[in-house]
Amino acid sequence: MLADLALVGFGNVARRFVRLLDEQKPFLLSRDLTYRIVAISTRRHGAAFDPAGLDPLSAALTIDAGGSLGDRAADDGRSSNQRAIETLARSSSPLRVLIETTTLDIDAGQPAIEHVRSALQAGCHVATANKGPAAFAYDDLSRIARDRGLSFLFEGAVMDGVPIFNLVRDTLPAVEIAGFRGVVNSTTNHILTALEDGQEFAPALAEMQAAGIAEADASLDVDGWDAAAKAAALANVLLGARITPHDVERQGLGSDCARRARDAKSRGARLRLVASARRDEQASVRLEELPERDPLAGLRGMSNALVLDTNLLGEIAITQLHGGLTHTAYALLSDVIAIRSRC
């Protein structure tokens, strides 16, 4: 089956994704899946549209080299993102998927939510690595998808490609999740680990920025907004909540976190930024001093983990020991494969 894909957002993750697609062609064929990229829309480097299929590897090389895609001037008032979705919607392929990788807007989750909504309303499936849609509008978007028999998937929103949402949906039938606790932001965990080892805040943050993990404006990470968006997405999906990141009680690292991290370690404990929620409790992101035996205490550097409290299996933890671009790109790939397998 031929899948037509439109890429809205063509940053590091999306460019790694098109390369991963290419690397995985034999596997995809084994699942009866071939693909065509019919649109690529970037924020600052133009856009390209071709219902007959673009060459995504060339486009990625162009952007890598600082160049621009050709179709920038073709804008007639609609954004190139809208044009990309329209190009996808007009395709005759039975399997049309929007790949949404714009950056998170913490005010309202836009324009990602509108991208997802437009695509679903036009009969296209959606795979997104953006936390916004699930963190701000899960109930609405998942209902639109369900009503139309479409998939709205976002495995990459939390812990990159490590299956969380797919795990609960596909491998834990009949299990109810009562709550979760997790370390879900790599930048702050790297900083806290460095601080407890006696290093300074600024160079630890700079390392994460140099690695492309933290944003240039690191406040999304450091002030706990990224973790709050993930907490909202997890609460909405796993606990049936109807919240946004602004409903999450939120702490950032704060000015005294270096002292607190060192003090905690001197007591045999660990200071960690913990995102949590329960069915009967407000979601929160808090700096917590965890005893060494806590499964979240041992997470160092960029490791992430999520502990699910379940009715039939007690507590289960899923830990991502390494992170990176390939992991997030893989999340999109696994979503596309899941969409194919449902057809």
Added chain:
Amino acid sequence: MLADLALVGFGNVARRFVRLLDEQKPFLLSRDLTYRIVAISTRRHGAAFDPAGLDPLSAALTIDAGGSLGDRAADDGRSSNQRAIETLARSSSPLRVLIETTTLDIDAGQPAIEHVRSALQAGCHVATANKGPAAFAYDDLSRIARDRGLSFLFEGAVMDGVPIFNLVRDTLPAVEIAGFRGVVNSTTNHILTALEDGQEFAPALAEMQAAGIAEADASLDVDGWDAAAKAAALANVLLGARITPHDVERQGLGSDCARRARDAKSRGARLRLVASARRDEQASVRLEELPERDPLAGLRGMSNALVLDTNLLGEIAITQLHGGLTHTAYALLSDVIAIRSRC
């Protein structure tokens, strides 16, 4: 859809399973699944057969009270286990499932393997909590199942109901597993944790026996055989190996493990019984001194964990923080639901 089930083995796990089935009737109905138990065969407490359906809760109460099921004398040379499978095979239900929960035989995995084979050859699906079939005969049995369009599932064989096999099969498409390392035996981990805390071996083992976790003959646990069977099952399924537990390089706790556990702790490390294998290395079960930062080092008591080394997601750990009868019974339930969802 009506599923007919035959229970071969009716110990603690199977009795908890029939109660869990009853508790989960509303959920099963929501998946269009009802069930009937057409046969129950026990090792020492008789058997019962009725194509029109038995009352499994009454049967469980009878066995709990030390009683016996009625049909013991009806044996005509065939074992009651065989009769149970034949009763299932003659059912007209479109969905027939053998629930195999006999105890592990570490010599050759029998008679569980023959139960599984007979059921598959008669056109019945299989869900088993017994490690033997996957540890000794995965390649053979899975081929028979595949050729007939049947399922052979055994989620409970490792880490109870925490999804391992289902996780890799259903939520990690395109991911290759290069190897694994795990703490997969609860009894030995409880003992090692007690020893490093300065307690004695014998009472720690006795606690596990009193809790029904360790066998009366604890050598399967203490000598590493249980972990070796799990290592073989994991290697066969995840790494494409063709081994049995006897091919696994195996250590047990050994006479000096108390000293070694305390010494390790005094150095800030932890002694753990680690089951591991890689595509290019023999499977093994070894006492290893792990640095505190190792994700397996922090596991205390009955916690289990498995670290998967993957090509696209680096290392992922799945941790079971609690174990118990319900967890293993849930594994069988999740297998039955998976079988239903494939029909």
